[in-house]
Amino acid sequence: MTGAPVPEPGNSPDTPAGAPGASPAATLRPARPRWRETLGLLARNPTALVAALVLLLIVVVAVFDDTFATQGANEISVEDRLQSPSWEHPFGTDDLGRDILSRVILGASVSLKVGFLAVGFALVVGSLIGLLAGYYGRWVDDVLMRFMDVLFAFPAVLLAIAVLAVRGPGSGNTALAIGIVYTPIFARVTRASVLGVREEVYVRASRSVGASDLRILTRHILPNAAPPIIVQTSISLAFAVLAEAALSFLGLGTQPPNPSWGLMLAEGRGFIDLAWWLAFFPGMAIFLTVLCFNLLGDGLRDVLDPRQRTLMGSGAGGMAAGAADTGGPS
Template sequence: MSEHSERTSEGQLRRALSALRHDPLALTGSVVLALLVVVGVAGSWLAPSGINEVDVDRMLQPPSWSHPFGTDELGRDVLSRVMVAARVSLQVGLVSVGIALAVGVTLGLFAGYYRGWLDNVLMRCMDVLFAFPVLLLAVAIVAVLGPGLLTATVAIGVVYTPIFARVTRAGVLSVREQVFVRAAVSIGASDLRIMRRHVLPNIAAPLIVQTSLSLAFAILSEAALSFLGLGVQPPAPAWGRMLYDGRGFVTEAWWLGFFPGAAIFLTVLAFNLVGDALRDVLDPRQLTVSEARRSAT
């Protein structure tokens, strides 16, 4: 990696870590996400009961010391199911955004660097995907491939690919004209080497921000697909599916929908808080605004 790119990446990392430490909201979001990861990884061991442990004698019991989140219509412990479902949401969010990041960044790099007909073809394809509402396109893909965790993950990855492609292309268009990129071209460096070692490190900041924000929307999309019966299939627990199952018990068993909904809310809020903090630090336009405000005061 070039010295300029290395300094840029290190400076961005230091600013990001500093923002998370000194911003109370971002720090709170980071703590919530850390707890979510722990629950997602160890939920099966931490859960007080089995997720499919049916007991009709204790069905629809309200929250208590023995069942802090109550029980559902089959007598299953809601807390255990919410904890285990965290793994599903994290898995779908991370894998789907990983797919979108890998494919979108690759397409955006080639489109922005080579321009011409390749740029036109790739970006027009992205525009077609981008024209569809996210959830509608995801539902259409799952309907074609069949419901399930894998197809829901792939569908969410596909619908978020155009966002990463656009963000990457915009960054490449500005970086490719920089002096250090021209210098690398002049000494005969290959295109792939230039993109990997000079272009990509210098557009990492907006990609990091977009990744953190997309994780929140991917989890929301997974919950929506599961609510519609197109995501995780019973008896496996999923926050969206638990909301669907609890919709018929709103008046007599409010806890069935409240706790899965609260889990979705807190997770998405935590990702958004961290994403906003990263955007304030890593986005050059935000930095310019912040510096102007400090100068004015």
């Protein structure tokens, strides 16, 4: 005779959660959203937190550049030319009397816009190629990844210069050139992540119940392959800003009179002995932005890597506490 299952000792239906006789499973808190847990772990990394705050400040300044800039980018004042940093001009003035601080602020929008457009293009195209190559494999993988290998074989700067030689200089073409350069990197990172996810149990279970390839890719594979892609995005943004500055320095990127950090470096190169501030402050803007993107990428890597999450959880209170917060092991 089959009866109702006998409750385990100390785990009867009438035992309230949290009571001395309640089971450990009854005292677990509801699982927190993954993004909230990730932000919480990221906030415990002071270096990544400071880098994120500085980047947020730079982005705000770039978006509202007209509000923060006290003068126009090409507001010439010959009588104020080559003035050293002062209260009136904190970053000094250039050979045409233009305020360096205002030009650095206005140049932030140009440099960051090119960087975000380039990485956005590489992220979409490269991730799509890597997703298809890693999931379908065989001839799809061979054709797509061999094409990426051809692009990856070219030195990054030379490939960007070749694209600009065909398309012509300018901010838009610079973003396209940098995006083409970084597309193979995102394709490789995405493919490697997909290869590690496509044979998981939940993917095979979805395939066995008749789920379409599109649903499997968008609902199961891509979300679980995303952490390395997110880290690569942060790191690529740093190098995209650096690449834009290099191309503008060579005269192939942003064209005068538009302000750009790399273009300002090129303009200040001839006055390095006479007026050091012309090249110093744009160079510091590039240095600070690239450094913060790299530090944020390192912090995201530590947070999104399951092994690092386990170590961080242990340091914050042990594996038991981490399991109680997330409803299971990290």
